[in-house]
Amino acid sequence: MSFIVSLLNWCSQHILPVLWGVVALGVVVLLHEFGHFIVAKLRGIRVEVFSIGFPPKIWGFTRGGTEYRISLLFVGGYVKLAGMEFEEGADPRSVKDGFYASGVGTKLAVCACGPLMNLLSAFVIYSFLYFAGLPVPANMERTVIGSVLENSPAEKAGLIPGDRVLSVNGTRVDRWEEVTKSIVYSTTPAVDLEFERRGERLVKRIVPESDNKLKLKLIGIMPSDFVSVEVLKDSVAEASGVKSGDFVIGANGETIYSGEQLVKIIKSHEGKKVRLALLRKGESVTATVVPRHNTKLGFPAIGIVVSPVMLMSDLEANGLVVYLHRDPFTWIARNVSEMYSTLKGLAMRAVSPRGLAGPIGIIQIMSYSMKAGLMQFLYVMAFISVNLAVINMLPIPVLDGGHIVTALVEWVRRRPLSVKTMTVVQNIFMAILVALMVLVLANDVLRNWGESISHIIRGSTAGTPTPAAEKKP
Secondary structure: OHHHHHHHHHHHHHHHHHHHHHHHHHHHHHHHHHHHHHHHHHOOOOEEEEEEEEEEEEEEEEEOOEEEEEEEEEEEEEEEEOOOOOEOOEOHHHOOOOOOOOOHHHHHHHHHHHHHHHHHHHHHHHHHHHHHOEEEEHHHHOOEEEEEOOOOHHHHHOOOOOOEEEEEOOEEOOOHHHHHHHHHOOOOOOEEEEEEEOOEEEEEEEOOEEOOOOOOEEOOEEEOOOEEEEEOOOOHHHHOOOOOOOEEEEEOOEEOOOHHHHHHHHHOOOOOOEEEEEEEOOEEEEEEEOOEEEOOOOEEEOOEEEOOOOOHHHHHHOOOEEEEOOOHHHHHHHHHHHHHHHHHHHHOOOOOHHHOOOHHHHHHHHHHHHHHOHHHHHHHHHHHHHHHHHHHOOOOOOOHHHHHHHHHHHHHHOOOOOHHHHHHHHHHHHHHHHHHHHHHHHHHHHHHHHHHHHHHHHHHOOOOOOHHHHHOO
16 A cells, blocks of 8 residues: 555656646647638648647547547647648649638738737736746845855855856846856856945956756856755764755855865864754744764765755745745746847857757746746746747748748748749648757757766667777776
């Protein structure tokens, strides 16, 4: 019985959030396709197929000239409009009730209503979050540095925990997300970081380094963190009154910004008193501990483990959450601006394509947000919905924006583009789109299983020395 309970708990923690992520991505894509579908129907364009999910087909029926399907792979769906595919020797404009045989106004409406449906659904979600409030960890609404990575550009520049970042390259930053994105999207070799330390304003010019995994520009700083601890049985911490779930906010009068900082203080005070300032269910508590040498660890300890994951409910219970009440227009404008910055960064090679997420990455993000809570899940769903709208409105053939541009060009020319031109253009950009899809899917695979794949490859060629292997001591 205990095995079944453990299995159910494991499934609820790991499998269920992933399934919710798949469903959420499917709903976002399906809403987009429904926008095309409903306008096409209203404007008299024949819809050949409306599918919930992607093949293989599970079940379906035909009504009003449209085949409605339910397919196995529920990561969205698709709509197939009559007279929309150019092939060598075939002109879809000859299909009277098809897409390309319709007027320019109808084409614009059909193409635009997919992205508009995504924006509308995002607006509805953001409106709900505006009234309900989006809970966000308070440390992410600040720009205080919690830790500086060893040998990083930031450490070499002299930054320390507790410094508060004020601006990056002259642009003011108020949230940690803005700090990160200002560095990642920077198009200059170095960034000018203005920060405050004990009331004094300082500026450092720092040259970012590239992250090996995502190829993103980083300087090696992390935000201030909330340090929640688990207490080991029969330990110094337990005897001193520290309890599991407590948040350590200070040690010997020093503000704690990260778990690493707390560990360093404990290691450096063997046999000496360390007065801990704690938060316990919203109340301030103190405890005095004396670190003792731990033979198993090889250094002084008090018997606590820093919790790697904190629930939003625990943060809320201790007043460590800020509720954002931003209007939906601000949210959508912010999302569009972020997408523009990403595309600009890609175009100027300030951002590597290796940082792009594909379907697997998006599902993972949604599943993580589901673990964080319903509000975070809804926010990510709205965010991805806006991103989908922006991407589809790019003026690239085979995307909605490309169809809109084509319709406008033909309207200005007063005559359609040739079948050969349309066929060549669509084939070229379809190949590019497929290549991009393969790229982002490969990013997902390498990001999650790259090391395992590397180990397998190395294991299969263990007899062949490599330069990297020869350099190892």
